[in-house]
Amino acid sequence: MRLTFVTLLLLALALSGCSKPTARDMLENYTERVGNALEQTVDIDFDAALAQRPAYPPRRERQLQIPEIREGLIDVLDFRHCDLLHRIAERNTSLAKLAPGSQRLIYELEMLPALRQCHDKLADSDDEDLQALNQRVTAIIESKEQSLPALTWNAIYNSEEMEQQFALGAPPLGLPEEGVTAVPQTALEHFADIASLTRQQNWQAPAYTANLEKDFEQLYRSSFGAEWLTSLALLTHTLEQTAAAINQRLERRPICFKQQPNNQARIIRNVFQQFYAGEFQPYLSSVERPGRLWREYQLKTIADLPLPPAAAEYFTKVFDADRDDALWHRYLEARDLHTQSWQRLLRQCGMMPGS
Template sequence: MPAARMTSLLLCLGALLAGCSGTTPEAMLDNYSERVARVLEEPIEAGLGATADIPLFPPRRERLLALTDLRQGPIEVLALRHCDLLGLIAQRNSSLGKVMRPSGQLVYELRLLHQVRDCLSRLSQDPDADPQLKLQLAEIEQIKTRELPAVLWNAVYASSEMEANFSRGDPALPLRGKDDETADSDEAALRSLQALANIQTLTSTPDWALPADLDGLEQHYQVLNANRFGSQWLKSLWLLTGTLEHTAQALERREQRGSICPQQRPTPRARILLNVFRLYYAGEVQPYLARVHRSGERWKALHEQLLSQLPATPGMREYQWQVFATANPDSLWQRYSQARDRHTRSWQATLRNCQLMPGS
């Protein structure tokens, strides 16, 4: 190639490397795929501006489990005062108690069951204890123990806070700046979901004790509602999947119609492409992908724990299959994993053919 023509090509393609990648995930991902497309001379239409193809979270009626309604009559309630249960039950039956938030309902059920068990233990050591009271408490303890997993299920997955974390309307996780608080926000949401998973783990063991931070449970719900990490993570996963998949397709199409290194040696265009890879994939996309993947694996694992250990409704089982299931090749998580792996293989094939792979 004549020196003048080579210089012209380098100046033309090198200009593609100038400019800002944008301040949103969409802008950053669009910038990356557009630069790859221009160097390859292959169109890339990732469709990041379209409505996100994310499964719809089931309506509340398909997430709510029915529970036994224990109505204590005057005589029975009067007897329960001997176990210090009257105040707790009165609180639940009050006008405010009837509209308790999910966190409040869960706290009430945990305290009631724990107190009933404690009372039964004390009565079993009292030879003068009222047999009728013991029988009544044993029945309550049996029902509450049996239904505790359903109570916890409703407190988690029938709550508006969890519904918000599976919304399709929130933006993607923001790009992380040097001095912003996105890392703290992600971690706070994960800790709050972990707190709910910890209650499931605790109450699945015999003779469990009340969680030490039970009074702070409402704060975890507030964090989940304020951060909406889950909803943002779903959008990020969808954006990454589209970008990686369409970029991989462009790399493959270019190799099929004619390699940018026809003699399997580095060319000026191949070096420009390598710079795009280093500056915009390795430098920008990959750190964002790593963050989404790392935090998403923790989020996914906690939900899988809850969904496998609690009595999930059929609607939520189907939703889990569509979003999280690794056995389902069409789940949101598996489509992302497949796109990520295909993107890696496509880059490796292109760079290897140009003798630009590390170590080649």
């Protein structure tokens, strides 16, 4: 009995030791290896780095007000001339009023072109009642066109599906060998396309409008954005602290003299080849490439929409390439400084690739 217990315990320990390393494990191992090779402390506090990320604003701070258009009974009945009575009546049901923003967006994307078609049809009539109706249609079109940008913003960026793209609790993207979480590209393409329509005239409803809920579902099933933001914060912290450690070590005293490698330099080169080039750099690339695409779609979409002040400030803190404290700017600066620091270190010991 005792032998069986010991065997099970050893098996459990063996299995726990075989668990695959996470991206965070790899980053911690990389910084530890660099620090040991340099004989220099690398100050890593990933939890503190993650805590510094800005939070997506609360829903009440992201909500834009949209005036409601309420047609009177006679007006609604008059819309039978354009075969719109059923569509309007369906929209005004109690269930429709409780529908999510995505459903209202679908309704407006289909309704506006139908109203324009109605306007063109009524414009050819000499009937005074139909001419009066056409004036009402014109007013509704103008009102809907004015409110469409805010409605689109609410439907996309005030949705639960988009909220989770900016959630703070997600793990980082997986290591390349695990397969990186896919960018929800189709959904983001459609959202950017819809946002661009709000600045155009006389557009037709996109072919995918009726199936727009599938795009929201794709977004719901994807955690790419949140995982990418976590990865970006961890990478930035790793890059900044590792570069600082390299430069502090070189400023204290040279590692090599007259560019001649010594034993410590050879250890450093092994760390560079095995852990920087072999593990860290591939992960950085696997995060940056799809992340650029995700960021570009987000920027393209919000560029065409009105932003509540809290949301505008948030996106600047995350996406801006020029603001010093913006997450994306800090990452780019840290990435370049990290590369320069390694080049400085390898050059001092005559170990630059190709030298």
